[in-house]
Amino acid sequence: DDDSVGSGDEDIEDAERRMKEELEKLNKSDPSFHKFLSDNDKSLLEFGQDDDDDDDEDDVEMEGDDGDDDDEEDEEDNEEEKEQEMKETKEEVTKETNDSSNILLTAKRLKSYEEGAFSSHSLKGLKRIISAYRSACHLSDSAQNNVDADGRLIEKPVGKSYHIDSSAVFDRLMVLALQNCHAEFHYHLFGKGSGQKVEEEEDVEVDENKPLNPKHIAKAKHWNEIKKILLSFFRSTLHLLSEVKEPNLLKFVLQSLSKYTPYLTPLPTIAKTFLKTCTSLWSSSSDTSEKYQSVRLQAFLRIRQLAITQPFPFVESTLKSSYLAYANRAKFGTASSLTTLLPTLTFMGNCIVELYSLDYASSYQHAFVYIRQLALHLRTALQKKTKESIRLVYCWQYVHCLKLWTAVLSSSCTGGGGGGGSSGGKDDEAELMRSLIFPLTEIILGVIRLLPTTRYLPLRLHCVRLLQQLAATAELYIPTTSILLDVFDLRELYLNSKKVKGRGVGVSGVRLPLILKLPGDDPLRTSEETEACLSEVFQLLNRELDLYRFSAGFPEFTFRICKRLRDFVKATKNARWRAYAKGCIELCERYSEQIMEGRTNLNEAPKDIKRLEVLKPPTIPSMRERYEAFIAKEKRLEAVTTPAVASGKSNKVNNNNKKGSKQKRDEEEDDDDDIEEEKEVSRPKKKAKKRKVNELDLKNVGALEENDEVQEGINWSDDED
Secondary structure (H helix, E strand, O other): OHHHHHHHHHHHHHHHEEEEEEEEHHHOOHHHHHHHHHHHHHHHHOOOOOHHHHHHHHHHHHHOOOHHHHHHHHHHHHOOHHHHHOOHHHHHHHHHHHOOOOOOOOOHHHHHHHHHHHOOOOOOHHHHHHHHHHHHHOOOOOOOOOOOOOOOOOOOOOOOEEOOOHHHHHHHHHHHHOOOHHHHHHHHHHHHHOOOOOOOOOOOOOOOOOOHHHHHHHHHOOHHHHHHHHHHHHHHHHHHHHHHOOHHHHHHHHHHHOOOOHHHOOOOOHHHHHHHHHHHOOOOOOOOHHHHHHHHHHHHHHHHHHHHHHHOHHHHHHHHHHHHHHHHHHOOOHHHHHHHHHHHHHHHHHHHHHHOOHHHHHHHHHHHHHHHHHHHHHHHHHHHOHHHHHHHHHHHHHHHHHHHHHHHHHHHHHHHOOOHHHHHHHHHHHHHHHHHHHHHHHHHHHHHHHHHHHHHHHHHHHHHHHHHHHHHHHHHOOHHHHHHHHHHHHHHOOOOOOOOOOOOOOOOOOOOOOOOOOOOOOOOOOHHHHHHHHHHHHHHHHHHHHOOOOOHHHHHHHHHHHHHHHHHHHHOOOOOHHHHHHHHHHHHHHHHHHHHOOOOOOOHHHOOOOOOOOOOOOOOOOOHHHHHEEEEOOOHHHHHHHHHHHOOOOOHHHHHHHHHHHHOOOHHHHHHHHHOOOOOOOOOOHHHHHHHHHHHHHHHHHHOOOOHHHHHHHHOOOOOO
């Protein structure tokens, strides 16, 4: 019966279409007779319009109201009493209507809808496809607890709805709606069905990365009807994205939406909701599997597409929402989750760098606000020196945000130039971003000076890396040598290493990229910790020498380095560290001799030299290229050594999670001691023994188990105070 009804509807549609075509031909061939019909039998000329009106009444679910959702909510609030009185009656009417209009969608009926919508270009057929698609998106809704992502009750539509009991029909319907409907939207808005003069060359697909003019869309003949269909399609799709958990389906839906995103230009409310949904999927913490990474990628591509295709103010919404999502996600970048979270944060950071390179003028405004916000938190910590204010700075969230802005500003240095005269405006906007390098450098240096204790040596080395990245990409001199040389003044380096129970046993090294501080109980006393820290110091020192090796002042720059390293060679008993120090001294002397020879051929006086690498030969890579080569080599070495370290400690890290609360209290006590005294304090043996028991099985990642106390948190809103 259902199939016969479907075929009957299609026959009626074909008859209506043929009748309208005949009447149009009659109007052209015999205008006088057409006028006679309009005077005497006007209903004949309006053949089929009554059916369209009936179809509109049936399709209440097409979201025909053009007003915003906020206006509807206000009206609902004002009429709460009336709704309460009419609640029972309304439920009965809704139930009866739904029962009477629940249509079984079969393969044959769907095929007839498909032919009407995509072959005949019928608006009625397109409405039926979208209506069936809306029902498919709400299949998982329960009648008792049907709530959307914002916590609002979703009322089931009063009118025509479809029941789907075949997975094949469901799959076919989803493919039709998501992959074919955009062609019909283009046909009715820009193609032959728009009622405008369209040349064959212009009747092509809409470029998904170019914005559409809302005024041009509004001129289409069927815009009012298409607008209702678009609203229903996007709202249904957004509901589907909020309910689905399967990565493959999410990826398919997001990938298909690339053809529909440009049509959101005249629908700003839906565009904002779509941005919110994509941002949630992009920064989701519920799934960290590799399969879900494709969902994150597609969600970011839609966010970037929204930033490109929507009118100007919208790009600022994308910049704000993406950074806030990153900052909130970085809150959980603590010890137990960092190894799994770090790849996700790295990917999200790269995405934000891409977004902030789209419009440097808008990016500068947001970067200025958020970098200043970091400075305000640092100023509070420097002034108050309380444990709460210092924890807001010495946490993974703050460090990850520093890394992000370092990457954003470095990208503006590498991507702004080299465009010739045509990119002068782009270079000027990029120069705005580069002007933020100085305040960011001051913030990083302030973080280093905040609590210069032995325990926070890994954090200071993190900051040195960030400063070197800024110096290399911007080709500026940023002093970090004194920070590295101060490490050789730590008295722990000259003491005999000792074995601390629970640390450094059976582990081939300490992974400094994954920790901010050393354990509070005898930091830098085990051979593993000393080796990891000194290896990092010498590596950063060699990189520092390589960055400034072609500066005219390099011999004077290395004078203090050589003097301090010679003192270290005399004081240390470790042959390996003496060899490292001597190698660094030889490197300084060799580079200094080259620069001394090159300075004799300079025509400029020292005061007139304005270029940092004034003595660099043309065949030698630039400062930025040499830095990138260092990083690439470091990543290759880390990829080789990481599995051996990580495989032996995975089970023990899981065991450490059970002791998280106890360890958290111990670390807070250690932080308090560091903040109050800002120097190493010898602890009683009994107390130290107790701490060793609490840190049992922590191995080299014992310091990773810190939980950054940011419950009040850094205020990541636009408010500066």
